[in-house]
Amino acid sequence: MSVTLYHWEPNANSGKPMLTLAEKGVAYESRYLDLLQFDQHKPAYLAVNPDGTIPAMVHGSRVFTESTPMMEYIDDTFPGPKLKPQDPAARWRMRWWMRFFDSYFAPSLSMIGWSIFIGPAARQRPPEELQAAIDRIPLESRRIAWRKALFNEFSAEELAESKRRVLFATLALEKHLSRSRWIAGDTYSLGDINGFNLGYALPLSQPEQCNDMKTPHIMEWLRRIYERPAARETWAMGQTQMAARIKILERNPRAPHA
Amino acid sequence: MLKLYTSEPNTFFFKPLIALAEKNAQYTTHYFDATNFEQFAPDFPSDLESGLQLEREGPLLVHGETIISSTSFMLEYISESLPGPSLVPGDSYDAYTLRAWAQYLGAQLGSIVPVLGCAKYLKPHLASLDPATVDRHIAAIEPIERRAGWLALRDGTYSPGYLKTVNERLAAPIARVEKALQDGRWLAGPAFSAADIDAYPMLCVLPDLAPATVNQHSTPRIMEYLARMAARDSVREALRTAKTPHPEQQFVPGIEASRWG
Numbered sequence: 057m058s059v060t061l062y063h064w065e066p067n068a069n070s071g072k073p074m075l076t077l078a079e080k081g082v083a084y085e086s087r088y089l090d091l092l093q094f095d096q097h098k099p100a101y102l103a104v105n106p107d108g109t110i111p112a113m114v115h116g117s118r119v120f121t122e123s124t125p126m127m128e129y130i131d132d133t134f135p136g137p138k139l140k141p142q143d144p145a146a147r148w149r150m151r152w153w154m155r156f157f158d159s160y161f162a163p164s165l166s167m168i169g170w171s172i173f174i175g176p177a178a179r180q181r182p183p184e185e186l187q188a189a190i191d192r193i194p195l196e197s198r199r200i201a202w203r204k205a206l207f208n209e210f211s212a213e214e215l216a217e218s219k220r221r222v223l224f225a226t227l228a229l230e231k232h233l234s235r236s237r238w239i240a241g242d243t244y245s246l247g248d249i250n251g252f253n254l255g256y257a258l259p260l261s262q263p264e265q266c267n268d269m270k271t272p273h274i275m276e277w278l279r280r281i282y283e284r285p286a287a288r289e290t291w292a293m294g295q296t297q298m299a300a301r302i303k304i305l306e307r308n309p310r311a312p313h314a
Numbered sequence: 315m316l317k318l319y320t321s322e323p324n325t326f327f328f329k330p331l332i333a334l335a336e337k338n339a340q341y342t343t344h345y346f347d348a349t350n351f352e353q354f355a356p357d358f359p360s361d362l363e364s365g366l367q368l369e370r371e372g373p374l375l376v377h378g379e380t381i382i383s384s385t386s387f388m389l390e391y392i393s394e395s396l397p398g399p400s401l402v403p404g405d406s407y408d409a410y411t412l413r414a415w416a417q418y419l420g421a422q423l424g425s426i427v428p429v430l431g432c433a434k435y436l437k438p439h440l441a442s443l444d445p446a447t448v449d450r451h452i453a454a455i456e457p458i459e460r461r462a463g464w465l466a467l468r469d470g471t472y473s474p475g476y477l478k479t480v481n482e483r484l485a486a487p488i489a490r491v492e493k494a495l496q497d498g499r500w501l502a503g504p505a506f507s508a509a510d511i512d513a514y515p516m517l518c519v520l521p522d523l524a525p526a527t528v529n530q531h532s533t534p535r536i537m538e539y540l541a542r543m544a545a546r547d548s549v550r551e552a553l554r555t556a557k558t559p560h561p562e563q564q565f566v567p568g569i570e571a572s573r574w575g
Contacts, residue, residue, distance in 0.1 A: 118407055120410060120414075121414075122410075122413070122414040122417050122418070124413070124417065125410050125413035125417060126410070128409070128410065128413060129406055129407070129409070132406035132409060132410075133406045144391055144394040144395035145377070145382075145391070145395070147390070147391070147394065148380075148382055148387050148388075148390070148391040149363070151384075151387040151390065152363050152367075152383070152384055153363075155368065155384060155387070156366065156368065158417075159368055159421065160366075160368060163572065163573055164573070167573070167574070196486075197572065197574065200574065204574070214573070217573070218573075224457070228362065228366060231362060232362060
């Protein structure tokens, strides 16, 4: 049975199944959707995922639209290295951190990202075209999110609160990684894949909070993942400058590798 | 060494009680009154994850040295770590369905149901206590997000307009569950699973909290499903742990609503 993945850049939710499939060595048909052209709200894609959210994976006749459970499905279904630890407590920890990334860290980080990147990029186009694009979004919650991003409706308080949460979550993650080599313990897992997609550009977007002095364990963890062949392969699929941000994780070639 | 820190069998607290009964597990309990701030006692178990858990108030399962929080994943932990029948489907697509429901309903019902329950039951309860004592308890809660769930009950957040909006947000997840139950008796595949243990405690209080949305006429499949679940031995056993006459009226703040609107 073939696998088709509908995705945007290797970043956030799209990058989670991309990197998981690459780690497992699963060949898949890549269908790139341009988020800024609203490809995900066009009829061709709505026929695949009526909610109009990305990513979506099609395996045989089945469609998967929730990115974190999708990662577990990929690990459960395909041969290749196991990406979930055997120990139930380590598995629980992996899932706990994935939820923390998905539901606490990512929404605040993406609010900042949308306000400075996606909103301004999309506002190059006429407002009536943007409004028409918003009107086509199937889920009300996504319509609200896009309206805020496209018309710059984030309040100063909301953005300040998001910045506070990003700092708070960064410090919690640093604390965790100071006691644990990987998210779930001794072995690389889906938790690291999830966290990497969230955090690979933190040293660039939050340089005062995420750097070698303040968060050495996060920096080392990000670099270790960046050096994996599957991460190189996946980020090479990026088509915009967004994916190129990953270069911030390049070690100084003159310095010895840790 | 398995010990469940639990309050009345309702919402998040109800879930592990059902799962442990399904497993016929041997465990001890530490009962606390979550509506009277007993979970903030200095000797209550706490670590990085339990302190930051997004359900804000909920049970803890202490297994050896590990403190398990966050009930959807607690159910998977119970399934994987204890002997007895697996609560996670063996088929990987059905297991995906279980996790997708947990993610979706966690964000939806997990944030809506506690607000409706707190508005109806916890708010008047807190109002009956000494205000200075309540405010002192709340002021000491960390982190800010957890404290905010309690502050909302005191600062006027629970206005009629706010509660109307929260009620309206129920429509989409309830429609999705009703539709799923037209296609099958259980939420994740052909058999009962942790998806049902995860969803039932959030659904079973809605005929009381939101009778206009969940009722015999509008959601007949959900009403049948609630009766089917209520008849299970594990659900009855979980309810027998109640220490008050009305555990279904015990609510504490739950998951925060999405900050994206």
